[in-house]
Amino acid sequence: MKYFKHRTSIIDKNCKIGKNTKIWHWSHISENVKIGENCIIGQNVFIGNNVTIGNNVKIQNNVSIYEGVTLENDVFCGPSVVFTNVKFPRSKINIKSKNYSKTLVKSGVTLGANSTILSNIIIGNDALVGAGSVVTKNVPKNKIIIGNPGKIYASISKTNKISKKIKRKKKNKTKSKSIK
Secondary structure, eight states, X not given: OOEEEOTTOEEOTTOEEOTTEEEOTTOEEOTTOEEOSSOEEXXXXXXXXXXXXXXXXXXXXXOXXXXXXXXXXXXXXXXTOEEOOOSSOOTTSOOOGGXXXXXXEOTTOEEOTTOEEOSSOEEOXXXXXXXXXXXXXXXXXXXXXXXXXXXXXXXXXXXXXXXXXXXXXXXXXXXXXXXX
């Protein structure tokens, strides 16, 4: 089998899709996308123009991967992960694709469900981003990031061994001020 495409998916022109890759219901693969071998693209996934996806990548349902994003080999994107490619988007300002920020997700990374990856980020090899986390800064390799904004929680090995939990500073219990 070269690759499988569900009849409801859309694949635009000039896409390269590796063998044994599966693209499921209502997904849209935009122009000039490169997808490696043995990938799974879940239901209702959007992949923007010129995105590159490595081998053995699993992208769960409802994920949006916009132009400027590269996923290396063995990346897992949990359900509803969202990437961004513009730091300060505005409806009335037309930003050309050549000005989109680049985001690199290195080999072996896991992105938990509903995590948001801001633009111009590098997520290091074998890092894990916890469900619902918002990644605002580069993530070192083999680190677990949790929260909003994402903070280092612990280290993780390629075999999923968690070590060196980072002790968080206790917050002062002062009355918070509202934004005016």
